[in-house]
Amino acid sequence: MERSLVLVKPDGVRRGLIGEVIRRIEAKGYALTRLELREATRDLLAEHYAEHREKPFYEPLVEFMLSGPVVAMVVEGERVVEGFRSLAGATDPTVAAPGTIRGDFGRDWGPGVVQNIVHGSDSTASAEREVKIWFG
Template sequence: MEKTYVMIKPDGVQRNLTGEIINRFEKKGLKLTAMKFLRLSPEQAEAHYQEHVGKKFYDGLISFITSGPVVAMVWEGENAVSAARKLMGSTNPAEADPASIRGMYGLDLGRNIIHGADSVESARREIAIYFQTGELISYEKNIDQWIYE
């Protein structure tokens, strides 16, 4: 099964959307295999956003993501990366499907509630920033037979 990394950003935590967001992923049929409530260090934030170093918005990203607590999660399922991206919606909430998380709760590009890995490779890299191998819990769910053929 594919794994993906998802983070509820400080604005999502401050707006009390954590439970709603987790619920959406569970109802989709993805399986939560790791979760942490934490405040990112500048080093974690820099590792997370390494591909944006040198861009004009980089300092703002680092400042925002370290401004309050986040919820870091690993979700598992068939095509987990693309399933999570669809649930989240477009990065720009103004362009997001109205039924997506960003479409329902986001108004501003810089405060778009949630982050999700954009590829399997990014998911592996991001999971490694926040979780050690032993923190990922592998388990079977009886409901899987009703989700996957």
């Protein structure tokens, strides 16, 4: 079965949106097979965000992801990678479509890193890589 690594990022946890994110995943009919509230580490994030290591927003992104606990989960279902990206909405929360998680709950909070509530794997290859990073 296809799976995706989903994170409720520290902003989502702080704002009390864990339940809302899980509700949408379950309402869509996907299955949760792993679920854990945890603190990321710099090493874990270096692996998770390896593709962004050279980007100007990398350090602020890591600091943001270390700013509080995250909820990591493995979500399973037919075409779930694409399906969860669709539930999440566009990366930029100001323009993410209403009806999506980022569109309904996200917005710009000023300069700094984009805070957009959730992460979802962007391909099945990324999903397998990320599930290994977070859950071994």
